[in-house]
Amino acid sequence: MTAIAGIGIDAGSTTCKAVAVDPSGAVVATALEQALPRIADQTAAMLDGLRSAHDVAPGARCVATGYGRRLVECADRRVTEITCHARGVFDDLGRAGTLVDIGGQDSKVIRIGPDGRPADFVMNDKCAAGTGRFLEYTAGRLGLDVADLGGRVAAPGSEEQITSTCTVFAESEIISLLARGAEVDAILKGLHRSLTVRLVAMVRTVGWEPPLMMSGGVARNAGVRAMIGEALDTEVIVPEHPQLTGAHGAALLALEG
Numbered sequence: 001m002t003a004i005a006g007i008g009i010d011a012g013s014t015t016c017k018a019v020a021v022d023p024s025g026a027v028v029a030t031a032l033e034q035a036l037p038r039i040a041d042q043t044a045a046m047l048d049g050l051r052s053a054h055d056v057a058p059g060a061r062c063v064a065t066g067y068g069r070r071l072v073e074c075a076d077r078r079v080t081e082i083t084c085h086a087r088g089v090f091d092d093l094g095r096a097g098t099l100v101d102i103g104g105q106d107s108k109v110i111r112i113g114p115d116g117r118p119a120d121f122v123m124n125d126k127c128a129a130g131t132g133r134f135l136e137y138t139a140g141r142l143g144l145d146v147a148d149l150g151g152r153v154a155a156p157g158s159e160e161q162i163t164s165t166c167t168v169f170a171e172s173e174i175i176s177l178l179a180r181g182a183e184v185d186a187i188l189k190g191l192h193r194s195l196t197v198r199l200v201a202m203v204r205t206v207g208w209e210p211p212l213m214m215s216g217g218v219a220r221n222a223g224v225r226a227m228i229g230e231a232l233d234t235e236v237i238v239p240e241h242p243q244l245t246g247a248h249g250a251a252l253l254a255l256e257g
Contacts, residue, residue, distance in 0.1 A: 008250025153223025
């Protein structure tokens with residue numbers, strides 16, 4: 001059994017992720033759970049689970065990242081999501097470029113240099129309307145599963161305009177549209193357009209360089225990918241496990257001590 005040499009924990013506001021790598025940086029094990037209120041207990045249990053299921057090399061270290069990284073008591077070091085996501089996607093896809101990471105609490109656009117480090121970034125952590133929480137909240141308001149949104153949005157059909165830049169006001173627009181008989185899928189398209197308009201503005205602000213990549217759970221949403229790609233006239237590249245990108249980058253940084 002390959003020994004664990006580094007562990008990365010990404011304590012996000014929606015999910016908690018862990019990635020373990022061997023001395024060469026190859027992924028040995030992963031874990032992904034819904035985030036619990038007691039982050040310290042949850043991450044300690046995840047770390048214990050990885051260590052009990054695998055051999056651990058002497059001196060193996062743990063790096064924490066994410067919204068709750070300061071609450072990960074078992075971490076040897078704490079590093080920002082900007083650095084960890086840049087490192088993770090660079091290792092996954094093997095190229096520099098521009099990364100869009102849409103988390104539950106914030107969204108980030110990171111321009112990655114040829115060494116895999118952030119060259120510049122812009123971040124939205126002031127308003128939920130530019131984050132994954134926006135989709136979760138509105139999906140719940142419509143009685144839908146957030147995992148089903150992307151397929152419905154990617155299908156051909158009409159689109160309603162959502163003009164509000166606030167989640168609360170957007171909810172009022174949804175209620176009004178439903179009352180007027182608007183189709184749910186058309187409302188969903190408008191909601192996704194509202195989200196992607198903000199993201200595209202952030203991409204342009206950072207002075208983006210291709211290729212355009214995405215990480216985070218929203219990267220699995222085909223509707224968001226399609227709208228961003230259309231707006232910027234480019235292909236959106238997604239790693240195999242986009243939710244684990246930050247934890248993977250943290251694990252690679254753990255190898256460095």
